[in-house]
Amino acid sequence: MTPTLSITDQPIDVAAALAAVQTDAAGAVNAFIGTVRNQSGGRPVRRLHYESYDSMALTQLGHVVAQAVEKWPMLQEVAVVHRKGTLELGDVAVVVAVATPHRAESFAACQFIIDTLKQVVTIWKREEYEDGTEWVAAHP
Amino acid sequence: MSLKVALFGITRDIVGTSVIELPAPAPATVGELLAEMRRQYPALGELRSCAVAVNNEYAALDQSLHTVDEIALIPPVAGG
Incomplete structure (x- = not known):
């Protein structure tokens, strides 16, 4: 399985991410947006x-993704697309999509991937408020 | 030996540039690099965490640094 992984400054095509994990061997596609x-x-x-x-x-x-495959060897396909640059309210920042034979593993693997992404993947977020900006999670 | 260190997010704001060059004699290990950067830029010490990446991997404090390495400071990530 070769996962579809990308960081893009263009709007994320959610349908394309779902299509990337489609496989006849999977009865479940689970996505986090x-x-x-x-x-x-x-x-x-x-x-x-x-x-x-x-x-x-x-x-x-x-x-x-390699860790997820170790935990859930039945993972058929994985796609992770993360946006960078300036995003407006409602914009899609990240899509994680997984395909597995049955649904239980699809929920678990999808949650593991987004949770672990947040801990280790080198992406930073600056929130813009009416009166300034702040790097999220930078300070205790 | 000199080192180039890439800076992202709040570390770039603190240092004021996206790449800093540490002239010879540069720090020999990740731990020495962090200590030197915190000495020059005390605000780095106020972050929740600050890791060092070597060649796209998180590096341990005792890892040696070389001129050819791609080195970066990694402040707390916040993807998703």
């Missing part, structure tokens, strides 16, 4: 700016 929310901790957010260290982000994403 992360979108830009209008507030963070009660503070209104106007838009988000994502920055990526692309080569490392793709390397680490590859490791995350």
Whole structure:
């Protein structure tokens, strides 16, 4: 299985990500779609700016998918597409799509991949508020 | 030996450039690099975390650094 992994500054084509994991061997396709929310901790957010260290982000994403395959050997296909640059409210920031023979593993593997992505993949998020900006999670 | 260190996110804001060159004698290990960067830019020490990447992998503190390595500071990531 060769996962579809990409970091793009263009709007994410969710249908294309779903199509990338389609396979006749899978009875379940599970997708997580992360979108830009209008507030963070009660503070209104106007838009988000994502920055990526692309080569490392793709390397680490590859490791995350490899870990998922170890945990769920029945994983048939995986696609992860992450947006970078400036995103407006409602824009799709990330899509994780997985295909497995049955549904239980598809939920678990999809959650594992998005959760682990958030911990290790070298992408940074700057929230823009009415009165300034802040790098998310930078400070304790 | 000199080193180039790529900076992203808040570390780029703190240092004020996207690549910093540390002239010889440059730090020999990841731990020495972090100590030197925090000495020059104390605000780096206020971050929740600051890792070092060598050739696209997270590096341990005792890992040796070489001029040919692709080195980067990795502040707390926030993808998704």
